Amino acid sequence: MEYNFKELEAKWQQEWQKQQTYQVKVDSSKPKFYVLDMFPYPSGAGLHVGHPLGYIASDIYSRYKRLCGFNVLHPMGYDAFGLPAEQYAIQTGQHPAVTTEQNVTRYRSQLDKIGFSYDWSREVRTCEPEYYKWTQWAFLEMFSHYYDNTLGKAEKIEKLIAHFAEKGTEGLNVACSEQLSFTAEEWNSWSEKKREEVLHNYRLAFRADTMVNWCPALGTVLANDEVKDGLSERGGHPVVQRKMKQWLLRVTAYAPRLLEGLDKLEWSESLKEIQRNWIGKSTGAQVFFDIEGSDKKLEIFTTRPDTIFGVTFMVIAPEHEWVKELTSSDAQNEVEAYLEATKKRSERERIAETKRVSGVFTGSYAINPFTGKRIPIYVSDYVLAGYGTGAIMAVPAHDSRDWAFAKHFGLEIIPVVEGGNVEEASYDAKEGKLINSDFINGLDVKVAIERMWDEIEARGLGKRKVNYRLRDAIFSRQRYWGEPFPIYYKDDVAYPLSLDALPLELPEVEKFTPTAEGEPPLARSEKWQTAEGYPYETSTMPGFAGSSAYYLRYMDPHNSEALVSSEANEYWRNVDLYVGGIEHATGHLIYSRFWNKFLYDLGYICEDEPFKKLVNQGMIQGRSNFVYRVVGTNKFVSLGLRKEYETQEIHVDVNIVKNDILDLDAFRAWRPDFADAEFILEDGKYVCGWAIEKMSKSMFNVVNPDYIVDNYGADTLRMYEMFLGPLEQSKPWDTNGIDGVHKFLRRFWSKFFDKAGNFVVTDEEPTPAELKTLHKTIKKVREDIENFSFNTSIAAFMICLNELGQCNKRAILEPFAVLLSPFTPHISEELWHLLGNEGSVCDAHYPEFNPDFLVENSFEYPVSFNGKMRFKKSLPLGISTEEIQALILADEQTLKYTEGKTPKKVIIVAGKIINIVL
């Protein structure tokens, strides 16, 4: 019988759907396992072969775990709010909900064709009110909590209010935007409006005037991780810095926990490192410098307090709040001109011109607290307002940026650490002995840093301090297609909606563009206000809002009382395996960890980290094909002959090329201008050139999984994507090898049938050799799946099939089919039933490895003489070292190599002769 993948795949996909084979329930009699894919944004282009790579891997693992007796939660859904649908709506007037629905339908049919074992009854879509109700709910919880640094957790805002009413800010150690200081009397005397303003300084979801990344082309603000090199990640539009009132999430409150939590996670080192860099912890000290002729003290942050004797100037950021005060009247014009010039430069220009030194002297001086020296204060944009205090002590001898600045302005450079030549370059290394530094002379840098921290604190000049590079996440977007904020305004004060008013549903609007006044599209709706007529917030939430807790919702997707019930949460806990792209390293994967930790603090969930193990699948690149047109003609010359002509390289659709051989008729039919193309062939074929490029429409190298499924079947696609190489590695999509995998499946299938197509599996006892082959494969495949080494386990299957030869015994073939089923669910299901089994192959027990079948009577070991000549010897098992030595020395082959000499040394490791030294 022929392997008719089309028929049997359709048959089983329908059957699985009918039987709801993959639905799971809480079952405390079984251990749970939660396997999650990063849910896709349903774009209009549909899936290409790169998308399913991770899905296939996680599906294999899910099926494997299920066969091993785990109750596996393996859900799927859609990250359905987003910019592309909205932009499409602006262009076409079609409601984003409509296009999103269409795209979701397309995605679903593509996913179904590949035979995934998702429990679709748990599907979530972030754009549905039943879902975003819980996004809004979490936001309100953040709004009504603050972060207590001493307790290390989020607390109710009422507790803070009570503290203010009783003691003001005294004794507070809480996360805030700005260090405020007020008394209980002051607090109690303030108006409600003033108090609300102050509370925003502490809330975990809060409103503030901040410098934001404003993208004029998109008409919205963007988070730091949505901006790359001064351009928007989506669309590549320029981004400028602007001060605006926005909603933010106080992610920075959780920075220490986000950092520490990484150590416990089974994530790749590179991904953890990306997050560590993004969080950017640096341990240093704040130091206050007196300002000459002022009672103010300039606060700076430094990680190198040991170099304080080498400070020869100070620099403050152009946005520093004291710039005006510190500017003397003589310097005023120059400073103002400088501020004006820096303001005009966009973020992009600023990045591009990092090498150019610029700045001006303010005319004021600070006093070095250790030397008493006068040091000039400069303004320069190489100091960033947003990091530390926006002011630095400059040590040109040991900081390359300060060095460049000092050279440019002819400032003094005093070396304080031995080791470099500060005339030529700064010596930035944190090693060497201190010089020119009074009481720390002779100390090693690391010792000196510790010593100075103590000294600074003892003299009351400042404190040790930890700074983070991580910024609070800007949480509002001036867009339509996102979650509305459950917030209304009264007298410009933001008030939360009550929980029973949720979800606050997106209103209909006529157009999806900003209003003429530049208000977000929601302002177009006249109904966008409370019953009392107070206006709702018109911004919507960003893309990461909906994806921050979706893994929790899958546990209990239809619960209308809670995000997730505690029963469901205590059973499923957190994600055991998360598979997805590395591009979310500094976005989604930070925000959802923050979100999770926050909900954990409030006691809604029982795990502090959302994703225990995370695997990043590599990117699938495109493999483009080229044809070579002889310039000025419609003749196309094959790759090997193109040197003889002057040719022009043209991308050709990879779907009409097979193994780099062009389908000539398909090519003529491809485009009208090639209809009468002529070809110069080599060996009767047209060979195309190729290159590895990004998979994109314009390169004609997009391979749609549907095409592979139609021509080879889903099982072949699944196996082939895994066979391509290690999962984590980026690799080009190359269909050239797909025949090998397809051939394997056909050969496997044909084992069950004779030439006439009769089912011929026998109940004969397997031979020891057959059992050995089977169990060797079981061992290898189990180990490889556990290690996510799917490509090598496929190789093991292929070897097994070759070794089995003509074997058609049930005792071998049935376990083989089950072993293979995570990779090839359809063919395995069909064979499982042909073998007379009921139910589904996914309820079978995964074959256990039995070491008894691998027992050998003898073992082989390599023998080398002086590390040169080698041969393989076979000896019986379980003999002593002395016996081995005796056998070796009496052996003819050995004597040949020793030429009758007695070896000086016989090296035996773990019972094996490793080498014989003459």
Add this chain to the structure above:
RNA sequence: GCGGAGAUGGCGUAAUUGGUAGUCGCGCCAGACUUAGGAUCUGGUGGCGAGAGCCGUGUGGGUUCGAGUCCCACUCCCCGCACCA
């Protein structure tokens, strides 16, 4: 500049973790069956050499009886961060 990961036949990859480098697949070569082959099956296939053999895991050193694997230095490619004080 800082940090991470990597480099093995014509190609994608593998190597019991220090023990005969090249598993599996593609491609290629030969053969079988065929009117035919872009189907199927069988065998071969790192390079050089007629041969015995020699050389081979980015480069150069080192440790070891023995190194793709461990150590040192370097080169190149990919990725992340980047005036972060």
